[in-house]
Amino acid sequence: MKNFDINEDPHRRFNPLLNEWVLVSPHRAKRPWQGQNETISAETLPKYDPTCYLCPGNVRANGSNNPAYDSSYVFENDFAAMKQDEIIFEEDIKHTFFKAKPEQGISRVVCFSPRHDLTLPEMELKAIETIIKTWQKEYTDLGNIKYINHVQIFENKGSVMGCSNPHPHGQIWAQSSLPTQVEKTQLSLKSYFDKNHTTLLEDYVKAELKAGTRIVIENDHFVALVPFWAIWPYETMIVSKRAVNKITNFTAEEVTAYARILKQLTVKYDNLFSTSFPYSSGIHQSPTDGLEHPEWHFHMHFYPPLLRSATVKKFMVGYEMLGESQRDITPEKSAEILRQQPEIHYKDAVN
Amino acid sequence: MKNFDINEDPHRRFNPLLNEWVLVSPHRAKRPWQGQNETISAETLPKYDPTCYLCPGNVRANGSNNPAYDSSYVFENDFAAMKQDEIIFEEDIKHTFFKAKPEQGISRVVCFSPRHDLTLPEMELKAIETIIKTWQKEYTDLGNIKYINHVQIFENKGSVMGCSNPHPHGQIWAQSSLPTQVEKTQLSLKSYFDKNHTTLLEDYVKAELKAGTRIVIENDHFVALVPFWAIWPYETMIVSKRAVNKITNFTAEEVTAYARILKQLTVKYDNLFSTSFPYSSGIHQSPTDGLEHPEWHFHMHFYPPLLRSATVKKFMVGYEMLGESQRDITPEKSAEILRQQPEIHYKDAVN
Ligand SMILES: O=P(O)(O)O[C@H]1O[C@H](CO)[C@@H](O)[C@H](O)[C@H]1O
Ligand SMILES: O=P(O)(O)O[C@H]1O[C@H](CO)[C@@H](O)[C@H](O)[C@H]1O
Numbered sequence: 001m002k003n004f005d006i007n008e009d010p011h012r013r014f015n016p017l018l019n020e021w022v023l024v025s026p027h028r029a030k031r032p033w034q035g036q037n038e039t040i041s042a043e044t045l046p047k048y049d050p051t052c053y054l055c056p057g058n059v060r061a062n063g064s065n066n067p068a069y070d071s072s073y074v075f076e077n078d079f080a081a082m083k084q085d086e087i088i089f090e091e092d093i094k095h096t097f098f099k100a101k102p103e104q105g106i107s108r109v110v111c112f113s114p115r116h117d118l119t120l121p122e123m124e125l126k127a128i129e130t131i132i133k134t135w136q137k138e139y140t141d142l143g144n145i146k147y148i149n150h151v152q153i154f155e156n157k158g159s160v161m162g163c164s165n166p167h168p169h170g171q172i173w174a175q176s177s178l179p180t181q182v183e184k185t186q187l188s189l190k191s192y193f194d195k196n197h198t199t200l201l202e203d204y205v206k207a208e209l210k211a212g213t214r215i216v217i218e219n220d221h222f223v224a225l226v227p228f229w230a231i232w233p234y235e236t237m238i239v240s241k242r243a244v245n246k247i248t249n250f251t252a253e254e255v256t257a258y259a260r261i262l263k264q265l266t267v268k269y270d271n272l273f274s275t276s277f278p279y280s281s282g283i284h285q286s287p288t289d290g291l292e293h294p295e296w297h298f299h300m301h302f303y304p305p306l307l308r309s310a311t312v313k314k315f316m317v318g319y320e321m322l323g324e325s326q327r328d329i330t331p332e333k334s335a336e337i338l339r340q341q342p343e344i345h346y347k348d349a350v351n
Numbered sequence: 352m353k354n355f356d357i358n359e360d361p362h363r364r365f366n367p368l369l370n371e372w373v374l375v376s377p378h379r380a381k382r383p384w385q386g387q388n389e390t391i392s393a394e395t396l397p398k399y400d401p402t403c404y405l406c407p408g409n410v411r412a413n414g415s416n417n418p419a420y421d422s423s424y425v426f427e428n429d430f431a432a433m434k435q436d437e438i439i440f441e442e443d444i445k446h447t448f449f450k451a452k453p454e455q456g457i458s459r460v461v462c463f464s465p466r467h468d469l470t471l472p473e474m475e476l477k478a479i480e481t482i483i484k485t486w487q488k489e490y491t492d493l494g495n496i497k498y499i500n501h502v503q504i505f506e507n508k509g510s511v512m513g514c515s516n517p518h519p520h521g522q523i524w525a526q527s528s529l530p531t532q533v534e535k536t537q538l539s540l541k542s543y544f545d546k547n548h549t550t551l552l553e554d555y556v557k558a559e560l561k562a563g564t565r566i567v568i569e570n571d572h573f574v575a576l577v578p579f580w581a582i583w584p585y586e587t588m589i590v591s592k593r594a595v596n597k598i599t600n601f602t603a604e605e606v607t608a609y610a611r612i613l614k615q616l617t618v619k620y621d622n623l624f625s626t627s628f629p630y631s632s633g634i635h636q637s638p639t640d641g642l643e644h645p646e647w648h649f650h651m652h653f654y655p656p657l658l659r660s661a662t663v664k665k666f667m668v669g670y671e672m673l674g675e676s677q678r679d680i681t682p683e684k685s686a687e688i689l690r691q692q693p694e695i696h697y698k699d700a701v702n
Contacts, residue, residue, distance in 0.1 A: 012452055
């Protein structure tokens, strides 16, 4: 019998946002790897690619032309997962097992820059601020549509994350229902707020700042940290210090601080394995259903798959799909490694 | 305004096992693909590979030698995610956000065959029966250990599913807690059983057999179907017709029928894209916590990632991680395509 050592012993951690447990196996980081290697393209991208359907002026998949845009640029997804059509539907309550209902929605693509080769970590702060302002505008415009109750802003970065075009871009899927993960999060946030009259994330950020061990970056208005319950090896979350429930409620100063921490975090990510670091990221914030939602607290998740190098990722497969998410390296160790990364992008570093 | 057509219109479906919704976008199957292609190894594997740490007689990662086994063979995982050590632990109830507890467990590897090149669909029925009997023995032995309350039997097949060695093998992770997905499933099964005095899956299978559209294979004792709420393009589930709550309760005839449907399903999978079809699969059944669990009903999930061809998979990324699982092709269409696959393995087919 030995005393529990969270840095050494297999254990489970609790995720209070999703209300579920995660398996952590610190000792397993030493496992040798003979499995699949991801291919990374070493080629440098051109500033403009005549065959890219996102570059300014080019023809898109639906035949229309992109304008000669010079900052960020938004258009409707040509292969949207949802449609705007209103559908007549009568629920068949006889069906215990075959429950289905139509879903209305809008999908948009947000090009981050006219430059084909410029990802977030390499962009100017001002250009990142423009992206944030674009997100604000889309959240407002889409959220104001009567049947839209949720606006999901996200980015798939890198081909390993299913991104089909290297031109830096994100997406927005706005829809009538709260998606499953958002609904779960809302349940947790609401039950915490009803009990404590503060947001769960306000108190969590305070506790994390006090602990210190999982903080990656802190500025006056935001914190980037590896959540105590992170499942991906270098998963992080950007959280506002103030309990702001949606992106449109940030002050000008907060927008600038958000742009800064976004750049700093993604620079550290790129520096970690000297590669354009793949991830899926996305913002969780108040639904647009017209209610107040004081329980919501702005946060942005980063789910990056890489584990050991630019080519070896963590696989969330058999045990993880059937049992629960499992990680090999502790969140504390990951935060330490990210903290140590330089703030200058490796491509700009003079050796 | 148009009437809802489940084969054409975007909609959400409800998964009664996990108690959550899934987004279905039937019209999106026509989306062009310029993203990542998986590499598939066309090379034929040797029957014996002197460098493989799973082949009979070879040296393993921990330095010990495999015996000259001639059917299936089980050993302790050299890089187990859990350990058997008993850990002293006092819960710190002050921690609202930093909840963790030690987890005890055992991980084993199950080699399916001495042959380095023989996957399930290519094995003799008798050899598949032997694997099932091995699973029964492991479920009993591990389940009898006092601190083991759950035994997760699973397989990661193919490098795209994180499998690090092509020698056909599965794994077993046995542990003291119910993993997250199992606990969710148990909640749903129990609430259904308490209300209806039949298992959810017994009634579901009856409803599916009546509907017919999602059935892939049926024999006297088992059904292989694409669940109404499937998230992966060709996801399936093998369910026993009889409400049996664990693998050790099958009759000899049922074991044979299970081996047969396992072979038939995996042959159809291989034939779909004329490739060794990757998937993660695993058995959900009664916990081994000493309670009765009449609500549990044996089923085996198959989560295969391929979407369009042997090299293009479905990515569960940005929207799926932050929002909810999304699929492009309807479960009914997938079931139809799988049903149409020949029962003879493409490698054995004489053209
Ligand atoms: O144990 P293996 O085969 O080395 O590892 C594989 O399966 C495990 C269980 O699903 C996963 O945690 C790993 O990410 C995966 O690579
Ligand atoms: O919309 P895209 O970029 O073509 O597609 C990508 O992102 C979507 C949203 O996360 C996923 O459903 C797709 O599987 C992925 O390839």
